[in-house]
């Protein structure tokens with residue numbers, strides 16, 4: 001019996017899929033990437049992105065047609081808005097939330113899925129097994145043998161006016177630090193080279209369990225100690241933090257441990273005070289610049305990435321220019337700039353989406369030019385210097401080349417290098433730089 005799990009979303013959805021796959025494999029299914037081969041097909045989607053939702057509908061319509069020809073059970077999970085959940089219940093055999101994952105074998109059994117596992121384990125045993133664990137304790141089937149995502153927190157309490165995540169994933173819940181450290185230790189033992197701590201608001205870690213859990217800074221320190229003790233080389237990242245909870249002790253912790261990567265992804269969304277208030281971001285430009293100055297002081301080699309929305313409801317040309325100025329002041333290495341589109345469920349969806357598609361495209365182009373300028377200045381200064389990189393894969397755009405990243409997550413293409421270096425650290429000398437990438441040779 002084969003199962004196919006399709007992921008349509010962000011790193012969090014990918015991490016959810018890894019845990020779903022693991023539960024299904026334990027039931028006796030063989031995993032496949034070919035939908036046509038599967039008798040159990042699921043989709044893990046982000047219901048806040050309209051594109052992902054459109055794809056879910058087109059997939060389930062196709063799969064439901066297949067049911068005329070073969071036995072097929074379908075399920076959907078991930079970040080699902082309550083309104084979509086109601087519609088999905090009519091189309092899928094099973095809709096579940098990630099915190100119900102331990103109950104998946106029982107739920108599938110109730111949908112008529114019988115496997116060797118369920119034949120061996122009558123329903124009562126399955127239910128007992130469900131009760132033993134929460135979804136974070138499910139060992140994932142990692143999709144890479146040298147990079148791994150580790151969820152540390154789920155949900156969000158921030159309610160930014162443009163975002164529907166608090167309605168799809170619920171309120172912030174921190175995973176037990178003992179579980180996180182246990183998973184990180186297992187990854188270190190497996191010689192994983194890159195670990196990314198995941199959550200909607202990683203740096204508000206522990207705030208929902210004050211007095212019972214450690215802070216985010218102390219979680220980073222505990223991971224740093226594991227790294228130190230192991231004597232192994234690996235890089236630990238986290239995404240995404242919120243500026244409101246980005247305290248100096250987090251940056252100090254990163255400075256103190258070699259394995260904590262010197263790269264900070266800190267979404268700012270806008271460089272305009274009034275727009276930040278309208279976005280309900282709960283931080284101002286001064287707060288943001290203070291964090292940046294702490295990063296520059298304590299982590300002088302760190303790269304800084306951000307997320308920006310252009311064309312948010314009511315955004316003026318002047319407000320866009322304030323964002324451009326902030327970008328010039330911070331000198332971001334990377335900015336993921338998105339054109340605003342209303343998210344069903346989010347507060348701003350009730351406001352007029354008054355910036356035309358053409359204006360949004362022009363604003364995106366304007367900020368992309370600014371990004372290219374600051375990024376190129378940084379990249380150009382790297383020419384002739386040597387850096388350690390992690391080889392991620394064969395370069396899909398150039399035969400015989402490898403796609404790698406520095407500790408600061410800057411992409412470096414190495415030409416004429418053997419493919420068996422994928423998954424290893426290498427030293428490269430930077431030979432040329434472009435606006436958003438670099439080229440180097442093995443040293």
Ligand code: SF4
Pocket residue numbers: 156157158159160163164165166200201242
């Ligand atoms: S954008 Fe705002 S509301 Fe959405 S997940 Fe991030 S902090 Fe939470």
